[in-house]
Amino acid sequence: MPRAVQFNRFGPTDELEVVSVDAPRPGDGEVRVRVLAAGLNPVDWKIVADQAVARHYGFTGFPSGNGNDLAGVVDEIGPGVAGFRTGDRVFGGGRFLAQADFTVARADTLHSTPDGLTDEQAGTLDIAGRTAMAEVRHLAPSADDTILVSAAAGGVGVLAAQLARRAGARVIGTASVANHDYLRRRGIEPVGYGEGMPDRIRELAPEGVTAVLDHHGRETIDLGLALGVPPERINSIADKRYADEVGVMSVGGAEAEAGDLDELAALIAAGDIDLPIDAIYPVERVREAYAHLTAGHLRGKVVLTFE
Structure with missing residues (x-):
C-alpha cells in the first residue's frame, strides 16, 4: 500500500x-503526483512541535500528514485539467501532504x-525558492551594494546569496568554516560565526555594508x-516578530510572484x-x-x- 508520513500528537519529530494509507484520487482541476522527493523545511518540524504553528498553517486534526515541498511525476489527471499528461515531471508544494x-x-x-x-533539487524549491526570489527582488541589489547574508550556505541563504551576486552585488555570507570554500567558489565572501564576527565583517568591508538578508535571527538584525x-x-525571514519590533522588513515567500519558481528552476537547471x-534519506x-x-x-x- 502507499505510504505517508504522519503524526498523531504534537511533540518532537x-x-x-x-x-x-489509501492512494488519494484527483478531483476537478487536480492531478495526482507520484512523489519521488520531498524537501524538508524548518517549518515542518515546528508544525509537529507546536499546535499554534500548526493551526497557523491550516492544521485540521489528527492524524496529520507532514511537509510541503515535493517533486515527482503526474500519475493521474482529474477532470478539467489541461497542460499536463501522465508521466510529466513536476514540482510544487502541498502543506501537510x-x-x-x-x-x-x-x-x-x-x-x-x-x-x-x-x-531531489526540484523537491526542495517551493518554500526556499519562493522566499529567496521574493526577498532579493524586494532588496533590489545592484553593483553598488555590499550585502550581508546570514546562514549563507543554508536552504534559503544559499539561493539568496547567489541571486544577489547575480545582480552584481558584493556578498558577504556568514557560515560555518566547513562551508567557506564552497561559498568562495560561488563568489561569496565567507565569514565565520562566533566571537568577533562583527569585527571580521568590518574588516572585510571597511567602506560599510549597505543591506542585510537575514536567515538566522535577531542577532543578524x-x-x-x-x-x-x-x-x-534589512530583511529578515528568521524572526518576523522582532523585525516588526525594530522596524526592519520581513518579506518572504508570501510575496513571491507567479513566475518566480519557473525562473529559478531554469537558472539551477542551466x-x-x-x-x-546536504543529505538524502529514504522515507523510512x-x-x-x-x-x-x-x-x-x-x-x-x-x-x-x-x-
Whole structure:
C-alpha cells in the first residue's frame, strides 16, 4: 500500500511515523503526483512541535500528514485539467501532504521540472525558492551594494546569496568554516560565526555594508543596525516578530510572484545557480532526516526520497 508520513500528537519529530494509507484520487482541476522527493523545511518540524504553528498553517486534526515541498511525476489527471499528461515531471508544494508516495494538487499550483534539474533539487524549491526570489527582488541589489547574508550556505541563504551576486552585488555570507570554500567558489565572501564576527565583517568591508538578508535571527538584525544599515535595507525571514519590533522588513515567500519558481528552476537547471543537497534519506528514515535538519550548519537542503 502507499505510504505517508504522519503524526498523531504534537511533540518532537520522534512522533513522526510512516504508515500505510489509501492512494488519494484527483478531483476537478487536480492531478495526482507520484512523489519521488520531498524537501524538508524548518517549518515542518515546528508544525509537529507546536499546535499554534500548526493551526497557523491550516492544521485540521489528527492524524496529520507532514511537509510541503515535493517533486515527482503526474500519475493521474482529474477532470478539467489541461497542460499536463501522465508521466510529466513536476514540482510544487502541498502543506501537510508532501511526504507521501502520492499526493493530489491543483494543476495550477504545479510547475514543470526542466531537464537538468534533479527531482531531489526540484523537491526542495517551493518554500526556499519562493522566499529567496521574493526577498532579493524586494532588496533590489545592484553593483553598488555590499550585502550581508546570514546562514549563507543554508536552504534559503544559499539561493539568496547567489541571486544577489547575480545582480552584481558584493556578498558577504556568514557560515560555518566547513562551508567557506564552497561559498568562495560561488563568489561569496565567507565569514565565520562566533566571537568577533562583527569585527571580521568590518574588516572585510571597511567602506560599510549597505543591506542585510537575514536567515538566522535577531542577532543578524541587531548586527545590521549596528553596522549602520538603514532598516528598510534589512530583511529578515528568521524572526518576523522582532523585525516588526525594530522596524526592519520581513518579506518572504508570501510575496513571491507567479513566475518566480519557473525562473529559478531554469537558472539551477542551466548551472547559473547552484542548489546543493546536504543529505538524502529514504522515507523510512524520516526521523533521522529531521534530526539532521535540526542539527543545523547545513549546505543546502535535506530531502526524503520515495522508491
